[in-house]
Amino acid sequence: MVLASKDLNSGFWPLPWYYRGDRWNKFTFYGEKGEIATLTENNPDTIILHDTESYDEIPGYDKTTYKLNYWFSFYDNDDRLFDYYMHRDGTLGSTNLDVFTRQKSVSGTA
Numbered sequence: 001m002v003l004a005s006k007d008l009n010s011g012f013w014p015l016p017w018y019y020r021g022d023r024w025n026k027f028t029f030y031g032e033k034g035e036i037a038t039l040t041e042n043n044p045d046t047i048i049l050h051d052t053e054s055y056d057e058i059p060g061y062d063k064t065t066y067k068l069n070y071w072f073s074f075y076d077n078d079d080r081l082f083d084y085y086m087h088r089d090g091t092l093g094s095t096n097l098d099v100f101t102r103q104k105s106v107s108g109t110a
Contacts, residue, residue: 002028002039002047043102051096061100068095 028044033053040047040058047058051065076091077084084090 002030002044045102047100049098049100051098054098058100060103062103064099064101066097066099068097070094 028042030039033039033049033055036055036058040060047061049055057063070092071094072084073091073093074081076093080090
């Protein structure tokens with residue numbers, strides 16, 4: 001598994017904190033998204049990137065985007081807090097992960 005992001009240790013990347021096992025040698029961490037060749041050089045089963053630091057596609061991998069959470073931005077709504085309180089229609093943000101999983105090869109096909 002490859003995890004790559006500038007925000008690896010921030011609140012945007014909780015995944016390393018969830019895994020408490022003894023098999024960290026299966027994980028490779030990068031401090032930025034890096035080149036596709038670097039991310040795929042050891043043929044990982046899974047590559048996880050922050051969606052703002054991602055690729056549209058990685059050859060040989062299927063891409064799925066997951067929304068981790070949503071938040072209310074005080075700074076984007078500070079001029080209309082009362083209106084937001086009454087209508088609950090303020091600007092929201094989200095943190096998303098792009099998960100690339102290695103495509104399964106089908107034997108006997110071209």
